[in-house]
Amino acid sequence: MFIVGLTGGIASGKSTVAERFTRLGIPVIDAxxxxxxxxxxxxxxxxxxxxxxxxxxxxxxxxxxxxxxxxxxxxxxxxxxxxxxxxxxxxxxxxxxxxxxAQGPYVILMVPLLVETGQHRLVNRVLVVDVPESVQVRRLMGRDSCDETQAKAILGAQASRDQRLAAAHDIINNEGEPATLDAAVDSLHRAYLEMATDPHARERRWQLP
Missing domain, CATH: 3.40.50.300 (P-loop containing nucleotide triphosphate hydrolases)
Incomplete structure (x- = not known):
């Protein structure tokens, strides 16, 4: 089974990306x-x-x-x-x-702490959903009704943005519109279908959009 590890900082939109893959018929395992x-x-x-x-x-x-x-x-x-x-x-x-x-051409393993726990070494591919930390803080404050200090403390307990990106094979920037995200996931889906059967296709790194 070809396994894609999906991760990203808190409030980056991992679940939204996972939902897009589910719509495409790909099994998603949510840690x-x-x-x-x-x-x-x-x-x-x-x-x-x-x-x-x-x-x-x-x-x-x-x-x-x-x-x-x-x-x-x-x-x-x-x-x-x-x-x-x-x-x-x-x-x-x-x-x-x-x-x-799991049944499918490949599987998405969604683990928020994929990098922190070293589990990125257990997957074939690491996909990071990325947004600037300022966006994470703003989304977290809105989602969890916390203040800026609390939001930054929560971010500080995770791997840094640089650490996640250093472990990434593929990156989706999730600051844009839903249609942009849909297009990015569609592109990666086609790439992962190819990678699942052709190891040579895994040499490419994707950064979207």
């Missing part, structure tokens, strides 16, 4: 969705989280209070590392199962 699945009641990862962080991290109906857990670990590096030690293997196993079940 964030898998992260929610592996902490459902009865899952081993949830039991590990309770043992590590306590039952205070549960909602009254026994589900993980994701927002409370985020707040708990956000400014505590040791606690964040403990969370990663539980979540990353669980998500990795779920990801492998989803990849094995």
């Amino acid at each position: 964030d969705a898998l992260a929610r699945d592996v902490v459902e009641p009865g899952q081993p990862a949830l039991d590990q989280l309770i043992q590590t962080f306590g039952t205070d991290m549960l909602t009254p109906d026994g589900r993980l209070d994701r927002e409370r857990l985020r707040e708990h670990v956000f400014a505590k590096p040791e606690q964040r590392r403990a969370l990663d030690r539980i979540m990353h293997p669980a998500i990795g196993r779920a990801m492998q199962q989803a990849l094995q079940a």
